Amino acid sequence: MSTTSLRRRITRRELHSPRSTAAIVVAVLLILGLAWVGTEIVIALLGLPALLVAPADMFASAVNLPDAPAAIVVAAGAVVVVIGLVLVVLALAPGRRARHVLETERAATVVDSEVLASALARHASSAADVDPDHTSVSVSSRHAVVDLVPTTGIPVDRSAVSSAVERELAGYGLRRPVSSRVRVRESGKVGA
Amino acid sequence: MNSTNRALNRLLLLIVGLLLVAVGAAAATAVLLPGVRDGWKASAGPVQRQVESWLQATPLGTTGVSWIMPAVLVLIVLAVILLLAFALRQGRGRTGTVVDEAVGEHGQTVISSKVAEEAIQDALSARPEFVASHVSTYRVKRTPTLKVSVTCRRGVSPADASAIVESSLKALDQLLGRELPALVQISGGFRARVSGSTRLQ
Known part of the structure; x- marks a missing residue:
C-alpha cells in the first residue's frame, strides 16, 4: 500500500539528520570565497589595485608553494585536511538522531529518546520509592539504563523497578525494542 | 518531511571534503617530502610559462587582455547561482x-x-x-x-x-x-x- 511506503519514508527521514546545516554552511562559505575571487578578477580586468591579492599573484604563490615558510604551509595544510575529513565523515556517516519510532495505528510516530527517558524515570522512581531527582535514565537506540541513588536506610527492590521499567517499555510499542538495565548505587543519600 | 534533497547535501559535503583533503595533503607534502618538493619546483617554471602563453594566445579583441579571465568570471557567477539555489531550496515542501x-x-x-x-x-x-x-x-x-x-x-x-x-x-x-x-x-x-x-x- 502506498500509505505504508509513505510512512516508511517519513519515519526514515525523521530518524536521520538531513545534514542541511553543514551543507548550507559549506555552500555559503563557497559562495563567499567565489564572490571574493570574482571581485578580484573584475578589479584586475579594470586595471585597479587588488582588494587583497590579485589573481596573478594567487596563481604565482600557488605555483611557488614550496618556497613559502614550511611551518605555516604544513600547519595550514593539516587544518585543511582535518576540515576535509570532518566533511567526509558528515557526508558518509548515517547521522542517526536520538529518536525512536512507535508502532501506532493512525499516524507515523517518532519520539525523542529524551521523552522516553523522562517517562521511564518517573515510573522507576515511583516503583523504587526514590526521589525523582535521584533517578536518572539514559536511552540510546537499543538500551535504557536506569540509575538510582537510594535514600539511606530504605532498600530499593531492584527487581520491582526493573519489571516496572520493562512493563513501561513494552507498553510503548517501540518498533526497535529497547532493553533495560537498572543500576542501584551502593551508597545512598541521606534524607529526601 | 520537507523536500530537502538529502543526497545532494551529502554529495556536496563529500566533494568539498575530498577536495579539501586533497589540497591540504598536496600542500603539506610539497613542503615536507623532498621528492615532491623538487618535482613541484621543477614544474613551477614550465607551468607558469605555459599559462602565460595561453593568456597571450587568447586575446579579447584589441583590449590586450585574455578572454580566459572573463570566462572564469562567468563560471564563478554560474557556480554562485547554483550554490544559492541549493542553499535556498533547503527545508521547502510546505503546502497550503x-x-x-x-x-x-x-x-x-x-x-x-x-x-x-x-x-x-x-x-x-x-x-x-x-x-x-x-x-x-x-x-x-x-x-x-x-x-x-x-x-x-x-x-x-x-x-x-x-x-x-x-x-x-x-x-x-x-x-x-x-x-x-x-x-x-x-x-x-x-x-x-x-x-x-x-x-x-
Whole structure:
C-alpha cells in the first residue's frame, strides 16, 4: 500500500539528520570565497589595485608553494585536511538522531529518546520509592539504563523497578525494542 | 518531511571534503617530502610559462587582455547561482491545501491546510500533558501530509501522548471524511525541562 511506503519514508527521514546545516554552511562559505575571487578578477580586468591579492599573484604563490615558510604551509595544510575529513565523515556517516519510532495505528510516530527517558524515570522512581531527582535514565537506540541513588536506610527492590521499567517499555510499542538495565548505587543519600 | 534533497547535501559535503583533503595533503607534502618538493619546483617554471602563453594566445579583441579571465568570471557567477539555489531550496515542501478535488460537474472542493492545522492545534492546546504543539502540512510524494509536533511535559508517557494526538487525528478524519497521512513528533526539549513535571499518573 502506498500509505505504508509513505510512512516508511517519513519515519526514515525523521530518524536521520538531513545534514542541511553543514551543507548550507559549506555552500555559503563557497559562495563567499567565489564572490571574493570574482571581485578580484573584475578589479584586475579594470586595471585597479587588488582588494587583497590579485589573481596573478594567487596563481604565482600557488605555483611557488614550496618556497613559502614550511611551518605555516604544513600547519595550514593539516587544518585543511582535518576540515576535509570532518566533511567526509558528515557526508558518509548515517547521522542517526536520538529518536525512536512507535508502532501506532493512525499516524507515523517518532519520539525523542529524551521523552522516553523522562517517562521511564518517573515510573522507576515511583516503583523504587526514590526521589525523582535521584533517578536518572539514559536511552540510546537499543538500551535504557536506569540509575538510582537510594535514600539511606530504605532498600530499593531492584527487581520491582526493573519489571516496572520493562512493563513501561513494552507498553510503548517501540518498533526497535529497547532493553533495560537498572543500576542501584551502593551508597545512598541521606534524607529526601 | 520537507523536500530537502538529502543526497545532494551529502554529495556536496563529500566533494568539498575530498577536495579539501586533497589540497591540504598536496600542500603539506610539497613542503615536507623532498621528492615532491623538487618535482613541484621543477614544474613551477614550465607551468607558469605555459599559462602565460595561453593568456597571450587568447586575446579579447584589441583590449590586450585574455578572454580566459572573463570566462572564469562567468563560471564563478554560474557556480554562485547554483550554490544559492541549493542553499535556498533547503527545508521547502510546505503546502497550503490538504484536499483539492473535483466532485461531480458542479465544481471543486478545496480544503485549506489551516482547517486541519487549527482543528488539531485547538484540541491539543487544551491538554495539560503538552507544553507546546505545532501542526504544519507538507507535501510528501505529492500527498499532503500533516506534521503534528508536540512538546511533552516531563514524565508524560509517550504512549499516552501518542494516543491523545491520534484521537484528535481521528476526530479530524471524521470531520473531513478522509484520512490524511500524518506524522506525530513527540519531543522534550528545553521548555519541557524547565516546566513542572506532570501530575498525571
